[in-house]
Amino acid sequence: MxxxxxxxxxxxxxxxxxxxxxxxxxxxxxxxxxxxxxxxxxxxxxxxxxxxxxxxxxxxxxxxxxxxxxxxxxxxxxxxxxxxxxxxxxxxxxxxxxxxxxxxxxxxxxxxxxxxxxxxxxxxxxxxxxxxxxxxxxxxxxxxxxxxxxxxxxxxxxxxxxxxxxxxxxLAKGRPVQSRSVLVRAPESEVASPLAALQETYADVQMGSYPFFEHGRYGAYLVLRSPDEARLDEALEALWRVIAEHGFTASAADDA
Incomplete structure (x- = not known):
């Protein structure tokens, strides 16, 4: 078998x-x-x-x-x-x-x-x-x-x-990687420092920042990735707290 x-x-x-x-x-x-x-x-x-x-x-x-x-x-x-x-x-x-x-x-x-x-x-x-x-x-x-x-x-x-x-x-396989995305309507340079601090706290969750420019405004897509869905959601909640603390305008990327 x-x-x-x-x-x-x-x-x-x-x-x-x-x-x-x-x-x-x-x-x-x-x-x-x-x-x-x-x-x-x-x-x-x-x-x-x-x-x-x-x-x-x-x-x-x-x-x-x-x-x-x-x-x-x-x-x-x-x-x-x-x-x-x-x-x-x-x-x-x-x-x-x-x-x-x-x-x-x-x-x-x-x-x-x-x-x-x-x-x-x-x-x-x-x-x-x-x-x-x-x-x-x-x-x-x-x-x-x-x-x-x-x-x-x-x-x-x-x-x-x-x-x-x-x-x-x-082939052998691990746990599939899950992702969560947030669109922040602020220059990436303003987002970089808070995101780096959050990354230190959640070192096991990969965090990426992808800048864009549209309609005369700068913004960045923040993407969190991890095979641990519970840990990923915890990091996402922490990210939303950081966004609120810094007064950034943001939305879930799927809703943008």
Whole structure:
């Protein structure tokens, strides 16, 4: 009988976005905000995002640095059929394992392609590092894979999202992070000192200030985040007291 992965108080992750098209600005990266929100909702704390070029040594070096630091490393991009899709070879380099066409991956791709359509270029997408477990996807059938704590996914958003759904049950998770937002109609410089003092009191609640300017007035969104909902609400009550003490005009962000 299978069991769910254990829940841990702090589960961390890093994301490696791979591709010259991201670095050149030709393609807008929509995967990062999607993955960040997704991981937050399941209790995995995304701590770092790096964007690297399609260069095997750089990818391997980045993955090796991050996989020793975080619970999981997720990568997007570079596992397609073209010559510059080098992520799989870089992962093999990072782990010091060979890369070869995987029979299970080929069988999955046969659900999408006729035998004569499985060209050498398409079979590049069936090359998997030794020891990796496949991450199937129902969109294009070409799989991603997970090797130790590294999760390798496609860069195409629709395919990446399917892979993320498929791999998620295998991962350990912490408590989902909750958030509360308050809009303060005062310059951020005036809010900064009271907020810093409150942060010292509630060191376990993350507090952020995000300034804006609209209709000729300055303001700031104050965002509190914590996996402990009771502690979060306590900090929010304290924030409202601080706002009242300083005479700031404010409202819950959802009501603004």
């Amino acid at each position: 299978s069991q769910d992965p254990p829940q841990d108080k702090t589960v961390t992750a890093a994301l490696v976005v791979i591709g010259e098209e991201i670095l050149s600005g030709r393609t807008q990266d929509t995967n990062t905000p999607y993955i960040a929100a997704y991981l937050s909702n399941v209790g995995i704390n995304l701590r770092e995002v790096r964007v690297v070029a399609d260069l095997e040594p750089e990818i391997a070096e980045t993955v090796n640095a991050l996989r020793r630091r975080y619970t999981y490393v997720l990568t997007t991009g570079g596992i397609g059929p073209t010559h510059d899709d080098v992520t799989t070879d870089a992962i093999g380099m990072a782990f010091g394992v060979p890369v070869a066409v995987n029979d299970e991956a080929v069988a999955a791709m046969r659900l999408q392609y006729l035998p004569e359509d499985l060209t050498p270029a398409r079979l590049r997408m069936a090359r998997i590092p030794e020891g990796a477990a496949l991450i199937h996807n129902a969109v294009s059938r070409a799989p991603g894979y997970m090797i130790e704590n590294v999760i390798v996914m496609a860069g195409i958003p629709g395919v990446m999202q399917v892979m993320l759904d498929e791999v998620m049950p295998r």
